[in-house]
Amino acid sequence: MVTKILWINPIGSDIFDVPIKDNLNSVKYEDTIIDVISFKKGPKHLEYQFYEALMGIEILKAVKIAEIRDYDAAIIGCFYDPFLSESREISNIVVTAPAESSVAMAISLGHKFSIIVGRKKWIPQMEENISKYGLRDRFASFRSINMGVLDFQLNREETEKRLMEAGMAAINEDGAEVLILGCTVEFGFYKKMQKKLGVPVIDATIAPLKYAEFLVNLKNMTNLSHSKIGKYEPPPEKEIKDWNLEEYFGIDWK
Amino acid sequence: MVTKILWINPIGSDIFDVPIKDNLNSVKYEDTIIDVISFKKGPKHLEYQFYEALMGIEILKAVKIAEIRDYDAAIIGCFYDPFLSESREISNIVVTAPAESSVAMAISLGHKFSIIVGRKKWIPQMEENISKYGLRDRFASFRSINMGVLDFQLNREETEKRLMEAGMAAINEDGAEVLILGCTVEFGFYKKMQKKLGVPVIDATIAPLKYAEFLVNLKNMTNLSHSKIGKYEPPPEKEIKDWNLEEYFGIDWK
Amino acid sequence: MVTKILWINPIGSDIFDVPIKDNLNSVKYEDTIIDVISFKKGPKHLEYQFYEALMGIEILKAVKIAEIRDYDAAIIGCFYDPFLSESREISNIVVTAPAESSVAMAISLGHKFSIIVGRKKWIPQMEENISKYGLRDRFASFRSINMGVLDFQLNREETEKRLMEAGMAAINEDGAEVLILGCTVEFGFYKKMQKKLGVPVIDATIAPLKYAEFLVNLKNMTNLSHSKIGKYEPPPEKEIKDWNLEEYFGIDWK
Amino acid sequence: MVTKILWINPIGSDIFDVPIKDNLNSVKYEDTIIDVISFKKGPKHLEYQFYEALMGIEILKAVKIAEIRDYDAAIIGCFYDPFLSESREISNIVVTAPAESSVAMAISLGHKFSIIVGRKKWIPQMEENISKYGLRDRFASFRSINMGVLDFQLNREETEKRLMEAGMAAINEDGAEVLILGCTVEFGFYKKMQKKLGVPVIDATIAPLKYAEFLVNLKNMTNLSHSKIGKYEPPPEKEIKDWNLEEYFGIDWK
Amino acid sequence: MVTKILWINPIGSDIFDVPIKDNLNSVKYEDTIIDVISFKKGPKHLEYQFYEALMGIEILKAVKIAEIRDYDAAIIGCFYDPFLSESREISNIVVTAPAESSVAMAISLGHKFSIIVGRKKWIPQMEENISKYGLRDRFASFRSINMGVLDFQLNREETEKRLMEAGMAAINEDGAEVLILGCTVEFGFYKKMQKKLGVPVIDATIAPLKYAEFLVNLKNMTNLSHSKIGKYEPPPEKEIKDWNLEEYFGIDWK
Amino acid sequence: MVTKILWINPIGSDIFDVPIKDNLNSVKYEDTIIDVISFKKGPKHLEYQFYEALMGIEILKAVKIAEIRDYDAAIIGCFYDPFLSESREISNIVVTAPAESSVAMAISLGHKFSIIVGRKKWIPQMEENISKYGLRDRFASFRSINMGVLDFQLNREETEKRLMEAGMAAINEDGAEVLILGCTVEFGFYKKMQKKLGVPVIDATIAPLKYAEFLVNLKNMTNLSHSKIGKYEPPPEKEIKDWNLEEYFGIDWK
Missing domain, CATH: 3.40.50.12500 (Rossmann fold)
Structure with missing residues (x-):
């Protein structure tokens, strides 16, 4: 069908x-x-x-x-x-x-998830959403890479580098077992991250x-x-x- | 000034x-x-x-x-x-x-507060707001009087009667010490309620x-x-x- | 594939x-x-x-x-x-x-969900699971129909009657917008319930x-x-x- | 009046x-x-x-x-x-x-607030109060400047320096958007802090x-x-x- | 020793x-x-x-x-x-x-506990204590028997009757598996309650x-x-x- | 007896x-x-x-x-x-x-407790237990010393050194006032830790x-x-x- x-x-x-x-x-x-x-x-x-x-x-x-x-x-x-x-x-x-769908998956993929955002500005509203969806206790952390939405696809190498670092930090310091890329324009990165970091990485598209x-x-x-x-x-x-x-x-x- | x-x-x-x-x-x-x-x-x-x-x-x-x-x-x-x-x-x-202001008052007026709404439909979004404002633990209950916004001022006697009943129930069954009227069009009722019910009643205007x-x-x-x-x-x-x-x-x- | x-x-x-x-x-x-x-x-x-x-x-x-x-x-x-x-x-x-899958769906189907169980005995462990899955705040209530697992399919009419009543109570008294049937042997009932009660009913199989x-x-x-x-x-x-x-x-x- | x-x-x-x-x-x-x-x-x-x-x-x-x-x-x-x-x-x-009043303001001034205390000793009881007031979810962190109540006004320059550092850390590391000075004897500092740090700073008096x-x-x-x-x-x-x-x-x- | x-x-x-x-x-x-x-x-x-x-x-x-x-x-x-x-x-x-000791026991005696108090007045402060001790999620309910401290030992039959009713209600309606008698002057009743109600009843002395x-x-x-x-x-x-x-x-x- | x-x-x-x-x-x-x-x-x-x-x-x-x-x-x-x-x-x-018993003690020994584990792997399940026991709000942190169960008693000096460091970090950075040794094979260390660190240390045996x-x-x-x-x-x-x-x-x- x-x-x-x-x-x-x-x-x-x-x-x-x-x-x-x-x-x-x-x-x-x-x-x-x-x-x-x-x-x-x-x-x-x-x-x-x-x-x-x-x-x-x-x-x-x-x-x-x-x-x-x-x-x-x-x-x-x-x-x-x-x-x-x-x-x-x-x-x-x-x-x-994206956010609701990502957490509906993350719930079964590992114990805790972290969300990698572009700018810190995004965090309060996203945190409110996590609470609204009811999943605060499964949430490990936000990690920001200090890039705006329009920057992600401009210098993809730099973006990738920062995503990798943020992901690594979330895993090692915050106890994340699953990563979520917190912007639809962070597309195109999850595969490599998944391979290198060894954890599921949820793409927001x-x-x-x-x-x-x-x-x-x-x-x-x-x-x-x-x-x-x-x-x-x-x-x-x-x-x-x-x-x-x-x-x-x-x-x-x- | x-x-x-x-x-x-x-x-x-x-x-x-x-x-x-x-x-x-x-x-x-x-x-x-x-x-x-x-x-x-x-x-x-x-x-x-x-x-x-x-x-x-x-x-x-x-x-x-x-x-x-x-x-x-x-x-x-x-x-x-x-x-x-x-x-x-x-x-x-x-x-x-109204909601944020009401809870910023209620916090110091008594242990727990209840919100009297018109229709049950309103509850989910208001509950999300209570959580967003951080005050879920001070919240006693919602009580609905089954009236729409446009009904409150039409038959004021009926409205008053239902508000009194709902307020009474919130106090006796839900442990409310403070009542909040959960709609700006519920104006004009708080004084009498306050007097009769003996608890602070916060008017949403x-x-x-x-x-x-x-x-x-x-x-x-x-x-x-x-x-x-x-x-x-x-x-x-x-x-x-x-x-x-x-x-x-x-x-x-x- | x-x-x-x-x-x-x-x-x-x-x-x-x-x-x-x-x-x-x-x-x-x-x-x-x-x-x-x-x-x-x-x-x-x-x-x-x-x-x-x-x-x-x-x-x-x-x-x-x-x-x-x-x-x-x-x-x-x-x-x-x-x-x-x-x-x-x-x-x-x-x-x-079943439980994890059901809540991963329920999260997007309505504000709060209730779980209809057979016996009260089941509730503590299921409540612990809801907490473990992180969804306590989206959870409305348990409703028990006082039947064991092996009873559900014996007298299906009686089972259906009790499920309907429990579902109705969850909707009207507990604020449930989604129902979950809390046992795999409660299969075969969700369609009729869904039709009659007018809310999504999640079958545990x-x-x-x-x-x-x-x-x-x-x-x-x-x-x-x-x-x-x-x-x-x-x-x-x-x-x-x-x-x-x-x-x-x-x-x-x- | x-x-x-x-x-x-x-x-x-x-x-x-x-x-x-x-x-x-x-x-x-x-x-x-x-x-x-x-x-x-x-x-x-x-x-x-x-x-x-x-x-x-x-x-x-x-x-x-x-x-x-x-x-x-x-x-x-x-x-x-x-x-x-x-x-x-x-x-x-x-x-x-002071504490209740401060949080009743902070609730509308920004997403999360941090409290700057003198000594770590104060934290447990203040944390209990934050919970009692119901605002744990809006609370970002405590930051201690290692000074007793009687020290704040003795060497005001040193106090100011430490308050600034603690405030900065709360903003950059803990996600605070609002600061609260957690002692009435921390009076006289909020204006400068507010100006320099660019966030609301609530004075406990x-x-x-x-x-x-x-x-x-x-x-x-x-x-x-x-x-x-x-x-x-x-x-x-x-x-x-x-x-x-x-x-x-x-x-x-x- | x-x-x-x-x-x-x-x-x-x-x-x-x-x-x-x-x-x-x-x-x-x-x-x-x-x-x-x-x-x-x-x-x-x-x-x-x-x-x-x-x-x-x-x-x-x-x-x-x-x-x-x-x-x-x-x-x-x-x-x-x-x-x-x-x-x-x-x-x-x-x-x-009494309260801290009771919950430190209750934690291992059953899934949830209820506290039977004399007057509703007592509830807010006791609820704050339950939160302070960290056990809100294990707490089922308060049940009040509408008696003051000085009444408990006056008409012991009446007291017993009300304690039994309150305990029964806590078990059947609130999901309590353990009962706590929320006043030291409620002494002398736990044994009979325990026997009749079939659950552990913690005496506050x-x-x-x-x-x-x-x-x-x-x-x-x-x-x-x-x-x-x-x-x-x-x-x-x-x-x-x-x-x-x-x-x-x-x-x-x- | x-x-x-x-x-x-x-x-x-x-x-x-x-x-x-x-x-x-x-x-x-x-x-x-x-x-x-x-x-x-x-x-x-x-x-x-x-x-x-x-x-x-x-x-x-x-x-x-x-x-x-x-x-x-x-x-x-x-x-x-x-x-x-x-x-x-x-x-x-x-x-x-061990875990339930430890927290039933910790509840009265100080404001918050930390658990020192061997490997990070252990944390998710133990965290679920802390929640199940209801004590998440009294919990300060997990600290891992990167040793497996079978390593603790092999090189006891090394184990002790790491336990001390982890305990110190829990106290100074996480606000722990009580420490719990999160494995029964971490036996034999609590006395010295207690003496040196100046806080109660709960042995899991x-x-x-x-x-x-x-x-x-x-x-x-x-x-x-x-x-x-x-x-x-x-x-x-x-x-x-x-x-x-x-x-x-x-x-x-x-």
């Missing part, structure tokens, strides 16, 4: 669209079809909470479009998992994101793809999907119509 | 503007000036995460405008505290919101006002304010200019 | 082998091949820790045999996840078990199968697998040989 | 009375009147739990006297917050203390004063005050009379 | 001295000698934090006297464990108290006695005793002399 | 039997009789979870034999506390083990012996023992007979 997945790069730049798509295609199930989109306008990375907020409506629109166009899953391609919960609230398809495939298959086979009571209970269609929200915010509700 | 505070009702309706303003004016410091705004377009309540997301940019715009127009503080008037963290990231004024006055005074006297490293580190102005974010999103950055 | 999975019913009885195999076959990927085994001798259920301990060596032998016979994954078919950690320590294949398929595919595609440092670091072969452990305990180490 | 506040230096020495009063007067509201008292007999600092215990009755007497003499609030001027809870139990005025003013205003405006059920439920006057406790312990109950 | 233990009833009444001594004598080691003291003046129970505070100096004096008179251990006979930490700070003998005997024997055999660094680091003798603390507070330091 | 205790060295080697027995005899109560056994076959240490699993049935057999032969207590002599819970489930005698004596005495005097509901509820004898478990596994049930 074909699985259609939409990867959303929630930024106003398409420079990562092709390499991420290539990357995803190399690890997908054969009958998975992946499309990658990004936006015309917007910040070129989401290091700041403000930038995330700016892209909120665009991300939600994209998720709704994915639903309308019969995608089985949408992936929000940023390790902050921005608007993941909102996306599940308003759609009936599978929605995943691969994790949400494979977890999405997993959840879609689960849904197809067992009808299991995001709960629609409580946290993901959707807003009533009547309100959305009555209040003209579709028109005002340019969202195609159905 | 005059303190100018902007209360933002982050919804597409002005029906609560006047009563909330009256309410706030009755408890403010003499030299505090309060303005209340709401938006032209948008959902009429924020019970759903989707609705919050829709109002994100509007809230942030309003905070920036408050800063430009020399307000000392902005208050985001919804108990989910939507975009509180983002607002602090992008501005240099005091920003408060009063809490962020008084906490804002407190933080503004603290800033004026000691220069103490939201930290600008880490979580609230602002995005670089250069990026905002280079990427045309002001224009695209209609935000006045300075 | 064909995926070979060995399901181990860690009890001295084959009565569940066929129905569980049928159940698994109905939800597997097309190119997954599933074998189900149980043991000649041993307790007929594992409700007691003592019974688990008795089956320890048998389980580990079976995992080693699975590895030698080129299975991609072994599943330990008991919701206590007995000897899961030990199995990963001594083998290089994927090993999963399906969860570890799908999670195993997921991890095997992940390993095939990215080489990601259980970390071999720290918790799952294997014992040195030399010790095993020198101490005659293979012979003494009847384990085929390689 | 005039607010009368009594600052209690709970030691047997008046050497800090004047400088602390000056310090407080420089940051108070205009219509706040502050009196500072200390005791004739007793230890000259409270670094040891034993010393605290010795001052217990004196502190409580002073709080009762404050109540009788129409003070609006009493402040217990030691970062261990000694007898804070007891004071609230027996009086109807606002009572604050200013925090409980401003928080007291805040709570008094809150009480005047909304009648909100320390809950009188549970933790702060007062002892029955009849017992106190019947058992001659006033006479025996020299406490003026009313 | 003879072990001399001083039981301190930290109240201004000797009515419980004889029955508690009889109770203790019935379970002690043969070569343990127990003395029981109480005070001339003071509250007749310690239900309020204020009452505890009043007895602080008396308790500490008694512990110092015990040390001087060659007692091996002192026991502070109140389930709030008042001044336990202070007592260890200033003495070199073993000091125990017996626990600290047996734990004291245990720690004294441990000290005699291995020199292991309360650590004298950090939390229990004693104040310097020089300060105590220089500041005349012995004279002022009537404490015999040596 | 004579107390008979069986120490089980759960390994296939008797080399530690005599020195451990000597060690225990030097600290026991006079009327305690200690027997030490080990097994003919099996791994010579239990550093791996696999090795523990291999010894499971042997350990349980030994506990049952101890019960049949009227021992008052059995001690499982490995710091992983292997099969402690299972042993309590199937027997009616006191069963203790002495702790479970003294705690066993304590629990046996408690049981003799008060009938208090491991709860037989919930976690330690024993399997029904009927099942054991019907399923031939005694014969199959060579266990003498009674």
Whole structure:
């Protein structure tokens, strides 16, 4: 059965669209079809909470479009998992994101995991997410390599060197048995790290793809999907119509 | 010294503007000036995460405008505290919101506090906030009265009756010594509850006002304010200019 | 690519082998091949820790045999996840078990999950597992239906009735948005429950199968697998040989 | 409206009375009147739990006297917050203390806070307080500068140097975004630290004063005050009379 | 080897001295000698934090006297464990108290324990102690029987009836496998409860006695005793002399 | 009253039997009789979870034999506390083990404790045990000295040197006030460490012996023992007979 997945790069730049798509295609199930989109306008990375907020409506629109166009899953391609919960609230398809997917794997891969981030700025919000996902006790540490999102792919040798050092430190000093690369733009490094460091290294693009495939298959086979009571209970269609929200915010509700 | 505070009702309706303003004016410091705004377009309540997301940019715009127009503080008037963290990231004024302010008071008012919400739907996100603010161990329970935001002021007698019952149950069964009313539209009830139930009852409009006055005074006297490293580190102005974010999103950055 | 999975019913009885195999076959990927085994001798259920301990060596032998016979994954078919950690320590294949797999799914399916158990006796050990997996904060409650493992399939109508009641109570009183059936022999009920209760219901046989398929595919595609440092670091072969452990305990180490 | 506040230096020495009063007067509201008292007999600092215990009755007497003499609030001027809870139990005025007040501010000023203490000896009890106040998850670290209470104001240059170093380390190594000076006698340093280190620095004398003013205003405006059920439920006057406790312990109950 | 233990009833009444001594004598080691003291003046129970505070100096004096008179251990006979930490700070003998001793036993007697208290008022402080001792995760519940300290021994039948009911509820509804009687004056009931309820019931007088005997024997055999660094680091003798603390507070330091 | 205790060295080697027995005899109560056994076959240490699993049935057999032969207590002599819970489930005698016993002492000896282990490999499982026992908040750190179980007694000078260094580091850097030696084969070092480092050092052989004596005495005097509901509820004898478990596994049930 074909699985259609939409990867959303929630930024106003398409420079990562092709390499991420290539990357995803190399690890997908054969009958998975992946499309990658990004936006015309917007910040070129989401290091700041403000930038995330700016892209909120665009991300939600994209998720709704994915639903309308019969995608089985949408992936929000940023390790902050921005608007993941909102996306599940308003759609009936599978929605995943890097951080949640990574920890859902890490849980069975080793005792404790560390997350290697670009800049220290990212840590508070990611730490809040770890707590929100409930996994604080399995979390070993954050390690920062002092690079911004847009630096990772510029001087790949330097990036690799720093990732290796940070990974080594996490293993030796913090008790990490599993490493997570805490940014989707840290793609392309996990294989070498895994080989050299001898521990599983979770790539932030691969994790949400494979977890999405997993959840879609689960849904197809067992009808299991995001709960629609409580946290993901959707807003009533009547309100959305009555209040003209579709028109005002340019969202195609159905 | 005059303190100018902007209360933002982050919804597409002005029906609560006047009563909330009256309410706030009755408890403010003499030299505090309060303005209340709401938006032209948008959902009429924020019970759903989707609705919050829709109002994100509007809230942030309003905070920036408050800063430009020399307000000392902005208050985001919804108990989910939507975009509180983002607002602090992008501005240099005091920003408060109901949930955080309420717990910063509750901490010294009694051993444990309960939050009385309208609908069960609200609980997961509010519970995540309690954890984020770090106060899970001081938290007794949520109690729901099965009313939506727009119901609270319609049949005030019924609302009062249910609030009393829920408060009583929280005290007798959950060990609450302090009650928090978990919605800004639950205004107008705390006094009677306080009197009848014999415990402090925190009103979700009063809490962020008084906490804002407190933080503004603290800033004026000691220069103490939201930290600008880490979580609230602002995005670089250069990026905002280079990427045309002001224009695209209609935000006045300075 | 064909995926070979060995399901181990860690009890001295084959009565569940066929129905569980049928159940698994109905939800597997097309190119997954599933074998189900149980043991000649041993307790007929594992409700007691003592019974688990008795089956320890048998389980580990079976995992080693699975590895030698080129299975991609072994599943330990008991919701206590007995000897899961030990199995990963001594083998290089994927090993999963119901509780860990269920929570790795539940994490993305809703805010909080409840586990419906047969007898109260099971709760302490399962609670310890939830803590060990790190997910205490996402956990809503245990609900017991006062039935032993061997009762579930005897009077299926009664079982279904009690599961429904327990599920309803977990949803309405404990805040569960996701239900987990806390015993592999609670198979065959999740579909109806899901339909009637309107929330995802995780079946304890399906969860570890799908999670195993997921991890095997992940390993095939990215080489990601259980970390071999720290918790799952294997014992040195030399010790095993020198101490005659293979012979003494009847384990085929390689 | 005039607010009368009594600052209690709970030691047997008046050497800090004047400088602390000056310090407080420089940051108070205009219509706040502050009196500072200390005791004739007793230890000259409270670094040891034993010393605290010795001052217990004196502190409580002073709080009762404050109540009788129409003070609006009493402040217990030691970062261990000694007898804070007891004071609230027996009086109807606002009572604050440095540690609780500091964390009630820190909660909104940044993601995590560190506390800079004089000696390591202080840490266990302060850590217990952080837990008691419920804020362990927002707490980054303790940093000790190896000075006793009586050393801070002797060689102020040395003190400042060490505070700067400790603050820097807390920021760079422990992830602190807010600093708290963990002793009332560390007064007079926060401004320079704040300027140099670029993060909010909470002074342990200013925090409980401003928080007291805040709570008094809150009480005047909304009648909100320390809950009188549970933790702060007062002892029955009849017992106190019947058992001659006033006479025996020299406490003026009313 | 003879072990001399001083039981301190930290109240201004000797009515419980004889029955508690009889109770203790019935379970002690043969070569343990127990003395029981109480005070001339003071509250007749310690239900309020204020009452505890009043007895602080008396308790500490008694512990110092015990040390001087060659007692091996002192026991502070109140389930709030008042001044336990202070007592260890200033003495070199073993000091125990009911709550800490009870949980140090409960930890190995079953999965979770409940504490049966007299009045709800007691709960907040006891809950803080459970957290301080680190055992929150092993704690099932408090159950109150709505009786004050002085009621327990008045109508023993009624007391027993309520204890039985509370214990039953803790077992059936809260998951308790072990019960703790949360007041030293709840003595004389554990045996019957244990028999009827079929779970271990820890008596608050017996626990600290047996734990004291245990720690004294441990000290005699291995020199292991309360650590004298950090939390229990004693104040310097020089300060105590220089500041005349012995004279002022009537404490015999040596 | 004579107390008979069986120490089980759960390994296939008797080399530690005599020195451990000597060690225990030097600290026991006079009327305690200690027997030490080990097994003919099996791994010579239990550093791996696999090795523990291999010894499971042997350990349980030994506990049952101890019960049949009227021992008052059995001690499982490995710091992983292997099969402690299972042993309590199937027997009616006191069963203790090093880790649980050590923390039940440490709780009253100082604020925080550190555990000095041989190899890092041991940490994850021990950390899980600390959490299971509920004492994570009182736990300071693990410190590893990079030695295997079989190395400790080979070059005792080197072992001592490393233990001292690790202990010092735990005290100075991690805030430990109490040290625990995290392996039964680290015997013979605690006295010197205690003297030199000035903090209590808990020996992993002495702790479970003294705690066993304590629990046996408690049981003799008060009938208090491991709860037989919930976690330690024993399997029904009927099942054991019907399923031939005694014969199959060579266990003498009674």
